[in-house]
Amino acid sequence: MSGRAGSADHPANAKRFLTDPARASWHDQTLWQIRQKRDQAARAVPEWEELRSLAARIKQHTLSRLPDYLERFADNAERLGAHVHFALDAAEHNRIVLGLLQERGVTRVVKSKSMLTEECRLNPWLERHGIEIVDTDLGELIVQLRDEPPSHIVMPAIHLKREDVGALFQERLGSDGNSDPAALTEVARGYLRQKFLSAQAGITGVNFAVAETGGIVVCTNEGNADLGTSLPPLHIACLGIEKLVPRAADLGVLLRLLARSATGQAITAYTSHFHGPRAGGELHIVLVDNGRSQIRAEQAHRSALTCIRCGACMNTCPVYRRSGGHSYGTHVPGPIGSILAPLYAAFNDPAAASADASAASRYASLPHACTLCGSCSQVCPVKINLHEQLLSLRQGERLAHTTGAIELDRQPILPASRKKRLLSALGGWLLASARRTAFAGAVARFVGRHAPALLRLGPLAPWFATRELPQLPARSFQQLYRERRKQKGGAA
Amino acid sequence: MSSRARLLAALRSTPCPAVDLPALPDGFTRYDDLQAQLGQALEAAKATVITLAPGADLATTIRQLPRVSAARAACSLVAGVELGPLPRDVAECAALDVLVFGADFAVAENGALWVPEPVGVPRAALFLAQHVVAVVARDHLVHDMHDAYTRLGTSFGRYGSFLCGPSKTADIEQALVIGAHGARSMTVVLA
Numbered sequence: 001m002s003g004r005a006g007s008a009d010h011p012a013n014a015k016r017f018l019t020d021p022a023r024a025s026w027h028d029q030t031l032w033q034i035r036q037k038r039d040q041a042a043r044a045v046p047e048w049e050e051l052r053s054l055a056a057r058i059k060q061h062t063l064s065r066l067p068d069y070l071e072r073f074a075d076n077a078e079r080l081g082a083h084v085h086f087a088l089d090a091a092e093h094n095r096i097v098l099g100l101l102q103e104r105g106v107t108r109v110v111k112s113k114s115m116l117t118e119e120c121r122l123n124p125w126l127e128r129h130g131i132e133i134v135d136t137d138l139g140e141l142i143v144q145l146r147d148e149p150p151s152h153i154v155m156p157a158i159h160l161k162r163e164d165v166g167a168l169f170q171e172r173l174g175s176d177g178n179s180d181p182a183a184l185t186e187v188a189r190g191y192l193r194q195k196f197l198s199a200q201a202g203i204t205g206v207n208f209a210v211a212e213t214g215g216i217v218v219c220t221n222e223g224n225a226d227l228g229t230s231l232p233p234l235h236i237a238c239l240g241i242e243k244l245v246p247r248a249a250d251l252g253v254l255l256r257l258l259a260r261s262a263t264g265q266a267i268t269a270y271t272s273h274f275h276g277p278r279a280g281g282e283l284h285i286v287l288v289d290n291g292r293s294q295i296r297a298e299q300a301h302r303s304a305l306t307c308i309r310c311g312a313c314m315n316t317c318p319v320y321r322r323s324g325g326h327s328y329g330t331h332v333p334g335p336i337g338s339i340l341a342p343l344y345a346a347f348n349d350p351a352a353a354s355a356d357a358s359a360a361s362r363y364a365s366l367p368h369a370c371t372l373c374g375s376c377s378q379v380c381p382v383k384i385n386l387h388e389q390l391l392s393l394r395q396g397e398r399l400a401h402t403t404g405a406i407e408l409d410r411q412p413i414l415p416a417s418r419k420k421r422l423l424s425a426l427g428g429w430l431l432a433s434a435r436r437t438a439f440a441g442a443v444a445r446f447v448g449r450h451a452p453a454l455l456r457l458g459p460l461a462p463w464f465a466t467r468e469l470p471q472l473p474a475r476s477f478q479q480l481y482r483e484r485r486k487q488k489g490g491a492a
Numbered sequence: 493m494s495s496r497a498r499l500l501a502a503l504r505s506t507p508c509p510a511v512d513l514p515a516l517p518d519g520f521t522r523y524d525d526l527q528a529q530l531g532q533a534l535e536a537a538k539a540t541v542i543t544l545a546p547g548a549d550l551a552t553t554i555r556q557l558p559r560v561s562a563a564r565a566a567c568s569l570v571a572g573v574e575l576g577p578l579p580r581d582v583a584e585c586a587a588l589d590v591l592v593f594g595a596d597f598a599v600a601e602n603g604a605l606w607v608p609e610p611v612g613v614p615r616a617a618l619f620l621a622q623h624v625v626a627v628v629a630r631d632h633l634v635h636d637m638h639d640a641y642t643r644l645g646t647s648f649g650r651y652g653s654f655l656c657g658p659s660k661t662a663d664i665e666q667a668l669v670i671g672a673h674g675a676r677s678m679t680v681v682l683a
Contacts, residue, residue, distance in 0.1 A: 067503040162664055
């Protein structure tokens with residue numbers, strides 16, 4: 001069962017991650033290598049930057065006319081024999097999916113990768129209702145068996161070593177403890193084949209939904225989405241409303257960017273287009289809002305909805321690489337996750353109806369889990385200005401639009417902590433006066449020279465965790481300047 | 493009010509600034525040698541590529557492929573190539589060692605083969621067969637994905653997939669393993 005969110009206290013989680021420096025370094029290097037593969041693939045496409053610009057405009061245009069495209073998609077999909085459902089929030093999505101399964105007496109479900117179903121916490125919901133749901137992407141199967149959330153949206157088990165998987169499969173699947181990846185994949189192949197053959201329904205995510213044709217596109221390397229939908233009679237496809245594209249031809253642009261950005265491959269092994277149900281089968285498509293319509297109304301953050309879930313921002317982010325996906329406590333970690341999590345929380349928390357907008361504050365540390373290096377924005381295939389959005393969230397940005405009864409526009413999405421507000425106020429008071437500044441400097445120099453250990457206590461303590469104090473001078477620049485001017489005979 | 497109506501109303505009540513839908517180019521890179529580019533792309537995707545020699549017989553060439561000649565259960569959906577009996581149900585699909593099928597066209601830039609819904613066997617045969625052999629005509633090659641979608645237009649049938657190489661995963665320590673849940677190998681015959 002994946003989808004259980006851990007704490008979103010990034011600094012505390014990252015500190016734990018770093019207690020094993022060898023493993024942290026291995027994680028860092030592994031992800032950087034994937035970034036390098038992406039670079040190689042991008043360099044082999046001379047028109048790469050033009051593709052990024054086209055993709056950004058296609059997705060932004062789609063958002064600007066989203067209601068029209070949603071209607072067109074639904075009408076076309078229904079004409080082809082699919083059933084289209086709309087869910088305003090995660091709870092409604094889960095009820096719809098459960099209803100479809102229960103109506104048909106389904107108790108065995110296979111699922112291919114869907115970050116949306118993670119967001120809605122579908123797996124635990126179905127399991128509570130007595131339905132077996134098996135994640136069939138190998139990485140997702142591994143984390144499901146370990147009862148932990150995925151740590152990356154494309155490579156869910158990237159935080160694990162082969163020995164971890166070997167021990168896991170021995171314990172949970174009865175294998176012999178061999179930790180060779182090929183042998184382990186073979187074990188999973190056999191185990192999952194039985195699940196595919198006996199499943200009564202297959203749930204998939206959707207990479208792209210085409211308004212012009214009513215079709216949906218699902219990309220995998222393993223073929224698990226195809227197995228999961230060509231065997232059982234019921235296919236349920238779940239997607240956020242932002243996954244639409246206007247024309248089939250737009251797929252040409254987006255598919256050229258997606259796999260190259262994600263793993264450095266020119267294309268995934270399977271890029272499957274579903275137009276209506278299989279002969280003798282059913283296709284149900286569930287389109288989910290869950291805060292997206294609100295994020296779309298925020299000028300500064302609308303572009304975050306153009307994300308095509310490639311994971312390139314995570315692979316390049318120095319903080320993600322050295323802290324791991326579990327440090328974020330969200331279903332989508334890394335730079336894009338640190339923007340979406342506080343926004344989704346601000347718009348979706350049921351408690352927000354009581355004007356308590358602190359739901360987002362659970363994620364307050366995430367935009368600070370960032371060096372503002374901007375590497376994420378450089379690699380994003382749809383040119384989201386990730387680092388700028390992270391900065392504005394850190395700066396106490398206020399939501400720009402009202403959301404009915406919720407007066408979120410009066411408060412910052414992520415209010416600064418009391419400690420931070422006090423320190424900022426103190427700093428402002430000190431620095432507003434030359435004499436107070438000079439006095440504070442003299443105290444700091446005295447303590448730093450004669451009792452430096454004192455500086456390591458108090459609010460500056462975390463700063464000293466990885467830094468040494470430089471040798472502090474006996475006198476300030478102003479004092480030296482005055483003395484030398486006097487020596488030269490000039491005025492002070 | 494249905495959720496559909498409520499959602500569409502909410503979206504329409506918050507208009508966004510207009511952004512034009514860009515016109516798409518006819519295509520970008522033009523390869524001098526489509527077959528060579530396709531071959532490279534397929535090899536990068538861990539597929540084996542065989543170009544039919546002039547005058548060679550397709551059926552014989554396929555029958556002589558090591559995986560096909562060693563197979564206990566093999567069948568072909570390609571006209572003129574007869575192997576074993578077609579699987580009638582899922583269980584027989586799952587017992588297939590080799591499935592031979594045709595691709596409508598191939599994309600040189602990335603090695604993708606457009607494979608529509610198979611006729612005469614369950615769709616699942618494409619993924620249950622242990623090994624696959626895909627036959628594509630050498631004059632059915634396009635340069636890039638833009639060409640591919642121009643060629644497809646809006647006729648996708650109920651199902652069609654760009655298949656590129658065998659099933660694969662790198663989910664364990666980024667170690668590439670060929671043959672995750674689908675085909676363990678893909679041989680592409682350029683006819």
